[in-house]
Amino acid sequence: MDLFDKFKPIAEAYAGLRASGADPFKVAFDRIVSPTVGMIGNSEVVLAGTNNYLGLTFDPNVIAAAQKGAAEFGAGTTGSRIANGTYGPHKLLEEELAAHFGLDQAIVFTTGYQANLAVVAGLAGPQDVVFIDADCHASIYDACKLSGAQIVRFAHNDPASLDRRLSRLDRDASNKMVITEGLYSMFGDVAPLAEFIEVKNRHNAYLVVDEAHSFGVFGPNGLGLAEAEGVLADCDILVGTFSKSLAGIGGFAASSLPQFDLLRVAARAYMFTASSSAASIEATRAALREIKAQPELRDKIWANAKRLHAGLAGAGFKLCASPSPVIGVDMGDPGKAAAFWNALLAEGVYVNLAIPPGTPNSTSLLRCSVSAAHTPDQIDFIVDCFTAVATRFAASDAAE
Amino acid sequence: MVGTAAHDELMGELAGMLALLNKGGVVITRATDFNADLNVDSVAVMDFVLEVEDTYDITIPINLLSEVTTVGDFADVVARARANN
Numbered sequence: 001m002d003l004f005d006k007f008k009p010i011a012e013a014y015a016g017l018r019a020s021g022a023d024p025f026k027v028a029f030d031r032i033v034s035p036t037v038g039m040i041g042n043s044e045v046v047l048a049g050t051n052n053y054l055g056l057t058f059d060p061n062v063i064a065a066a067q068k069g070a071a072e073f074g075a076g077t078t079g080s081r082i083a084n085g086t087y088g089p090h091k092l093l094e095e096e097l098a099a100h101f102g103l104d105q106a107i108v109f110t111t112g113y114q115a116n117l118a119v120v121a122g123l124a125g126p127q128d129v130v131f132i133d134a135d136c137h138a139s140i141y142d143a144c145k146l147s148g149a150q151i152v153r154f155a156h157n158d159p160a161s162l163d164r165r166l167s168r169l170d171r172d173a174s175n176k177m178v179i180t181e182g183l184y185s186m187f188g189d190v191a192p193l194a195e196f197i198e199v200k201n202r203h204n205a206y207l208v209v210d211e212a213h214s215f216g217v218f219g220p221n222g223l224g225l226a227e228a229e230g231v232l233a234d235c236d237i238l239v240g241t242f243s244k245s246l247a248g249i250g251g252f253a254a255s256s257l258p259q260f261d262l263l264r265v266a267a268r269a270y271m272f273t274a275s276s277s278a279a280s281i282e283a284t285r286a287a288l289r290e291i292k293a294q295p296e297l298r299d300k301i302w303a304n305a306k307r308l309h310a311g312l313a314g315a316g317f318k319l320c321a322s323p324s325p326v327i328g329v330d331m332g333d334p335g336k337a338a339a340f341w342n343a344l345l346a347e348g349v350y351v352n353l354a355i356p357p358g359t360p361n362s363t364s365l366l367r368c369s370v371s372a373a374h375t376p377d378q379i380d381f382i383v384d385c386f387t388a389v390a391t392r393f394a395a396s397d398a399a400e
Numbered sequence: 401m402v403g404t405a406a407h408d409e410l411m412g413e414l415a416g417m418l419a420l421l422n423k424g425g426v427v428i429t430r431a432t433d434f435n436a437d438l439n440v441d442s443v444a445v446m447d448f449v450l451e452v453e454d455t456y457d458i459t460i461p462i463n464l465l466s467e468v469t470t471v472g473d474f475a476d477v478v479a480r481a482r483a484n485n
Binding site: 129134145150151152153154155161164165168169356357358359361362 | 441442443444446447449450453454457458459461462463
């Protein structure tokens with residue numbers, strides 16, 4: 001008996017992946033040249049799998065704010081939010097986020113993963129029931145498990161499936177928390193939030209929406225899908241991350257629930273981890289200012305998303321959803337997905353490889369994410385590389 | 401429960417619902433292992449739960465799946481949920 005025996009199937013699958021070329025889970029960029037270009041050794045790679053939706057990681061104001069944060073507060077905080085790790089910038093960012101959403105309160109966490117742990121495991125307990133969309137992120141599944149609550153899963157983006165499950169427990173006295181995302185990170189599809197809200201209101205449940213991938217991208221002010229759908233005030237808690245549109249690292253939750261602040265003394269993921277560095281918090285504050293000052297960034301990312309989606313669809317690829325900044329390309333099987341991923345990297349394009357287990361409907365896909373910082377030429381280059389690799393693979397298949 | 405007509409009927413119904421996942425045409429018994437015999441991963445088992453919940457109008461919290469490795473284990477979970485309904 002070995003502690004690692006249980007990982008045998010994963011180890012075998014991983015070895016198979018590595019045998020087909022570069023290790024997709026250990027890619028290291030030796031230099032990041034810009035939001036859309038990285039270097040691996042001496043090879044330049046167009047980045048099309050980064051979540052850097054608005055391309056703000058190299059914005060001069062964001063960089064300057066990070067430098068100022070480090071200079072004024074030091075490199076790290078060396079403590080948790082409830083001990084010595086809350087600085088002025090943390091408080092200011094919370095006030096700014098709450099004001100940005102028009103909600104009463106916002107709480108900042110060290111990562112987006114921890115934001116979900118804190119909200120779900122902090123609020124739900126063994127006497128409660130959480131209803132989770134089938135395609136929710138691993139952090140939400142982990143949070144549900146950690147909460148000790150009963151976990152009821154409903155079919156992805158299916159309000160009727162949620163309605164049936166809530167109806168079965170209508171007589172149950174437990175609190176009910178429904179969790180969905182805005183934009184889903186693998187297929188790039190979006191939740192029917194207005195329909196979910198109608199259902200959750202009818203059953204007197206709370207709704208938590210994770211806008212990790214939709215904040216900054218959707219809505220007239222970039223607040224996310226709930227704003228775009230006009231239902232922000234009906235969501236009980238919004239969760240988000242700093243590590244995508246906000247160009248830093250960290251997470252947040254925003255709400256007008258009167259006792260929301262209690263999370264600070266109830267959520268272990270808030271209490272028992274060091275707080276984000278001032279550099280990251282100041283970078284995030286600056287990125288938030290840029291999102292407000294540069295609404296044209298959203299026009300750019302949507303133009304790029306549509307251009308890439310149309311290019312790939314036109315080249316005959318099977319895409320997982322309508323145009324959005326996340327474009328999943330269905331490759332059919334894991335072996336082909338891995339081989340295609342390797343070939344794309346060799347051509348100079350980095351995308352994300354996503355294969356079962358754990359992908360929706362056991363799909364093997366190449367996940368592209370576009371940035372406002374991509375030029376139209378870069379988008380066309382990505383499409384050209386996909387097309388060239390597909391042509392080569394088709395010729396090789398025909399020869400066999 | 402095991403050995404009763406109700407149990408046999410439930411096993412038959414579950415085997416029918418598993419047909420789509422049972423690509424190898426394995427004969428479904430109580431001992432059939434979801435992972436080893438049907439090559440079904442945890443996400444596919446959770447998707448199967450959705451279908452079973454709606455078929456019997458029951459709630460099966462996914463917390464209970466940690467006890468499930470075989471179709472027999474799962475039949476017991478379903479039978480308990482139906483009894484509590």
